[in-house]
Amino acid sequence: MELPYAEPYKIKMVEHIKRSTKEQRLKWIKEANYNLFNLSSDKVFIDLLTDSGTGAMSDQQWAEMMIGDESYAGSSSFKKLKKSVKKITGFKYFLPTHQGRAAENVLFSALVKEGDVVPGNSHFDTTKGHIEFRKATAVDCTIDEAFDTSIIHPFKGNVDLKKLKTVFESHPKEKIPFVIITITCNSAGGQPVSVQNIKEVSTLCKQYEIPLYFDAARFAENAYFIKKREIGYQDKTIKEIVKEVFSYGDGMTISAKKDGLVNMGGFIALNDKEVFKQATVFNIMFEGFITYGGMNGRDMGALAVGLNEATEFNYLESRVEQVAYLGQKLVDYCVPVQKPFGGHAIFLDANKFVPTIPREEYRAQALAIELYIVGGIRGVEIGTVLADRDPFTRKNRFPELELVRLAIPRRTYSYNHMDYVAAALKNVYDTRKEAKSGYVIVDEAPIMRHFTVKFEKL
Numbered sequence: 527m528e529l530p531y532a533e534p535y536k537i538k539m540v541e542h543i544k545r546s547t548k549e550q551r552l553k554w555i556k557e558a559n560y561n562l563f564n565l566s567s568d569k570v571f572i573d574l575l576t577d578s579g580t581g582a583m584s585d586q587q588w589a590e591m592m593i594g595d596e597s598y599a600g601s602s603s604f605k606k607l608k609k610s611v612k613k614i615t616g617f618k619y620f621l622p623t624h625q626g627r628a629a630e631n632v633l634f635s636a637l638v639k640e641g642d643v644v645p646g647n648s649h650f651d652t653t654k655g656h657i658e659f660r661k662a663t664a665v666d667c668t669i670d671e672a673f674d675t676s677i678i679h680p681f682k683g684n685v686d687l688k689k690l691k692t693v694f695e696s697h698p699k700e701k702i703p704f705v706i707i708t709i710t711c712n713s714a715g716g717q718p719v720s721v722q723n724i725k726e727v728s729t730l731c732k733q734y735e736i737p738l739y740f741d742a743a744r745f746a747e748n749a750y751f752i753k754k755r756e757i758g759y760q761d762k763t764i765k766e767i768v769k770e771v772f773s774y775g776d777g778m779t780i781s782a783k784k785d786g787l788v789n790m791g792g793f794i795a796l797n798d799k800e801v802f803k804q805a806t807v808f809n810i811m812f813e814g815f816i817t818y819g820g821m822n823g824r825d826m827g828a829l830a831v832g833l834n835e836a837t838e839f840n841y842l843e844s845r846v847e848q849v850a851y852l853g854q855k856l857v858d859y860c861v862p863v864q865k866p867f868g869g870h871a872i873f874l875d876a877n878k879f880v881p882t883i884p885r886e887e888y889r890a891q892a893l894a895i896e897l898y899i900v901g902g903i904r905g906v907e908i909g910t911v912l913a914d915r916d917p918f919t920r921k922n923r924f925p926e927l928e929l930v931r932l933a934i935p936r937r938t939y940s941y942n943h944m945d946y947v948a949a950a951l952k953n954v955y956d957t958r959k960e961a962k963s964g965y966v967i968v969d970e971a972p973i974m975r976h977f978t979v980k981f982e983k984l
């Protein structure tokens with residue numbers, strides 16, 4: 527008999543999670559103004575809001591927590607992290623920050639000016655926020671295949687070179703501070719970018735003398751997909767693939783809360799000494815001295831180990847295949863999900879799931895709320911609410927996709943939890959035709975509204 531797949535780790539410590547009744551959840555979600563970010567975590571049974579900072583650390587990482595060096599300057603934990611970043615990414619210079627958006631804030635303070643244009647593959651919301659906050663424009667150059675959830679394409683996060691070239695041709699070089707490739711492409715559904723595409727973008731960037739940066743939050747998961755799907759990479763190690771990918775760029779920002787396998791942290795790594803010098807000034811101003819930049823010594827030690835563990839094949843296989851297990855269950859139940867499955871999350875296609883709810887009434891948000899009510903499961907809307915208003919016209923932007931993301935925390939939930947989630951979704955799916963109306967916004971912030979927006983049920 528062939529042995530089934532089993533996780534390459536065992537459990538050393540457990541955290542209790544609470545079940546609740548449907549009646550309780552109906553009351554709680556109303557009190558939370560129908561915003562899942564407003565729910566306290568004890569009111570959630572399975573929390574798939576995000577895979578950001580929610581994973582489980584290893585015993586090796588916890589050991590680092592105990593020996594963290596909390597010196598203000600020149601701590602040994604900083605040195606460990608610096609060494610690990612150099613070894614994994616290959617970039618020359620490095621600045622720690624307290625999380626990913628802080629890295630963006632520091633780097634963009636040095637590079638982005640009013641009127642600039644920053645092309646990329648579906649910029650992440652904080653990335654876009656930091657570009658637009660500086661009165662610059664983020665131009666989405668993702669391939670069209672990314673916007674059809676039923677098309678099978680191995681690298682849906684790829685950059686469309688024609689679109690990118692059009693941006694290069696229609697703006698002076700000085701107006702394009704850099705191109706940013708997000709690996710994996712979060713906003714397109716955790717979809718990977720191929721080495722070939724990265725190489726081609728890099729060549730085009732060099733031709734037009736425009737730097738290339740990575741938003742590398744899930745760089746390891748991206749490398750796993752390359753190994754699995756791209757010809758010529760089957761026999762390469764994840765670490766070799768990661769190194770090659772980064773070799774085509776000038777630098778990166780990262781949220782270490784994802785593939786850093788830590789609960790808090792981030793960094794900038796790059797090759798240009800001038801940019802590093804400028805960024806250093808902003809890092810000291812916004813984050814802290816350059817040998818901690820908003821991180822504890824112990825957290826830097828844990829991140830140094832996390833980067834190494836996240837780029838091990840056995841870990842990545844257990845991580846990505848668990849996500850795919852949930853995806854396949856949903857497909858078996860006929861629930862419409864984005865395909866191929868993303869690396870860190872499964873995305874429900876709300877346009878196909880609840881077309882009966884008007885888009886103006888936030889159908890993906892309505893679906894996320896229903897899943898909470900039925901199963902105590904917290905996902906997140908990646909649709910019109912997240913897309914925010916156009917900064918100039920203040921009108922709602924309707925993105926091509928209306929998704930609900932179920933992000934799976936790393937090394938945290940079991941296969942039984944995945945079965946539970948799939949069963950709850952099947953129940954929601956079976957009653958989908960009864961859903962006719964959604965929600966109306968009664969209060970929202972001027973930028974990144976999804977965190978604090980308040981709704982009323984229609």
Ligand SMILES: *Cc1c(COP(=O)(O)O)cnc(C)c1O
Binds near residue numbers: 625628653712780781
């Ligand atoms: C999470 C994330 C960020 C922002 O990082 P934070 O640590 O949440 O500030 C930026 N880009 C991508 C692709 C991300 O996934």
